[in-house]
Amino acid sequence: MKSTGEATAINxxxxxxxxxxxxxxxxxxxxxxxxxxxxxAIFDFILRLSAIGAALAATTTMGTxxxxxxxxxxxxxxxxxxxxxxxxxxxxxxxAIASGYLFLSLPFSIVCIVRPHAMGARLLLVIxxxxxxxxxxxxxxxxxxIVYLAHNGNSNANWVAICxxxxxxxxxxxxxxxxxxxxxxxxxxxxxxxAFSLRKH
Amino acid sequence: MKSTGEATAINxxxxxxxxxxxxxxxxxxxxxxxxxxxxxAIFDFILRLSAIGAALAATTTMGTxxxxxxxxxxxxxxxxxxxxxxxxxxxxxxxAIASGYLFLSLPFSIVCIVRPHAMGARLLLVIxxxxxxxxxxxxxxxxxxIVYLAHNGNSNANWVAICxxxxxxxxxxxxxxxxxxxxxxxxxxxxxxxAFSLRKH
Numbered sequence: 277m278k279s280t281g282e283a284t285a286i287n288x289x290x291x292x293x294x295x296x297x298x299x300x301x302x303x304x305x306x307x308x309x310x311x312x313x314x315x316x317a318i319f320d321f322i323l324r325l326s327a328i329g330a331a332l333a334a335t336t337t338m339g340t341x342x343x344x345x346x347x348x349x350x351x352x353x354x355x356x357x358x359x360x361x362x363x364x365x366x367x368x369x370x371x372a373i374a375s376g377y378l379f380l381s382l383p384f385s386i387v388c389i390v391r392p393h394a395m396g397a398r399l400l401l402v403i404x405x406x407x408x409x410x411x412x413x414x415x416x417x418x419x420x421x422i423v424y425l426a427h428n429g430n431s432n433a434n435w436v437a438i439c440x441x442x443x444x445x446x447x448x449x450x451x452x453x454x455x456x457x458x459x460x461x462x463x464x465x466x467x468x469x470x471a472f473s474l475r476k477h
Numbered sequence: 478m479k480s481t482g483e484a485t486a487i488n489x490x491x492x493x494x495x496x497x498x499x500x501x502x503x504x505x506x507x508x509x510x511x512x513x514x515x516x517x518a519i520f521d522f523i524l525r526l527s528a529i530g531a532a533l534a535a536t537t538t539m540g541t542x543x544x545x546x547x548x549x550x551x552x553x554x555x556x557x558x559x560x561x562x563x564x565x566x567x568x569x570x571x572x573a574i575a576s577g578y579l580f581l582s583l584p585f586s587i588v589c590i591v592r593p594h595a596m597g598a599r600l601l602l603v604i605x606x607x608x609x610x611x612x613x614x615x616x617x618x619x620x621x622x623i624v625y626l627a628h629n630g631n632s633n634a635n636w637v638a639i640c641x642x643x644x645x646x647x648x649x650x651x652x653x654x655x656x657x658x659x660x661x662x663x664x665x666x667x668x669x670x671x672a673f674s675l676r677k678h
Binding site for chain 2: 356360361362363395399402403406407409410413414415416417418419420421422424425426430432433434435436438460464467468470471472474475
């Protein structure tokens with residue numbers, strides 16, 4: 277009988293129930309599925325780095341795009357930038373928040389790699405990721421609705437397409453929307469990965 | 478020595494590690510945290526019922542709203558319905574899909590109540606919920622962007638506000654958007670609850 281706090285599991289009977297038995301031991305002795313969990317955590321870290329790239333690309337592309345048309349009247353110069361449309365402003369803010377969150381979440385992701393069974397960090401990441409996937413998708417969808425309108429217009433509401441004039445602006449904005457959707461999909465993958473990591477074996 | 482397939486766990490040492498020890502036994506013997514998990518599963522079921530209400534309300538409100546103005550010209554009658562705007566059509570389709578999915582997910586939620594440790598059903602629900610939260614939020618955000626435009630217009634893009642004429646239509650549509658956002662928040666709560674249920678104690 278050892279006194280180091282080990283739990284000895286004696287399994288008698290069918291082998292099916294044996295696989296469900298979790299032998300909880302002291303930290304020195306590894307869990308049987310720690311390798312799998314560490315792999316998932318490393319993949320999560322890589323996904324986070326990719327999502328930073330996508331979210332930053334979306335933010336900067338949308339934030340820095342503006343187009344001034346080469347002709348102007350006495351009173352007015354035709355110019356388009358992201359802050360002309362509230363949906364695009366929301367897009368920039370939401371993607372900037374997502375980028376910032378992703379940077380701040382990297383240490384927690386590293387904690388999950390070092391300690392694959394740290395459930396607290398993993399749960400915190402799931403909750404924050406869920407909020408962030410909503411924010412990113414909402415920003416991307418709202419901007420996509422406006423970009424679609426800018427490209428095609430709407431005859432029923434008498435809204436004209438502005439992309440005939442501002443073609444460069446529309447192309448940059450469309451790229452930013454695609455980048456934001458990619459970031460959202462990466463967030464969704466992170467949630468699913470975290471769910472697998474949290475699963476009890 | 479019994480031959481019914483029970484795993485006997487003998488735990489010696491510190492009580493902290495004892496709480497982490499999962500004693501996997503046959504079905505007859507309950508897990509120590511089964512009550513908490515069952516409570517979470519019942520709450521998940523209630524959330525699903527509420528989300529069905531919200532998603533169905535959003536679908537029907539948006540789908541059945543149309544407004545015909547009392548004046549008309551020789552060639553044109555002024556009418557607004559959801560299929561005039563692609564974002565609203567997407568809204569109806571996405572919320573209908575979410576309602577259908579929620580109905581289909583109820584049996585799986587019941588499985589999670591009856592068997593709180595059935596990880597397969599729980600994982601399936603998390604993955605599908607993540608996809609659905611994206612769909613619902615995207616629909617709500619796209620419709621919200623268009624509703625905002627309909628209310629306020631945009632002078633930079635020369636898009637006029639149409640809600641001065643179609644005020645009843647705009648109010649119904651705004652209500653539908655709010656219902657869809659409520660459904661999305663309920664989905665997010667379900668994901669967080671599932672994450673807590675999946676957590677290993």
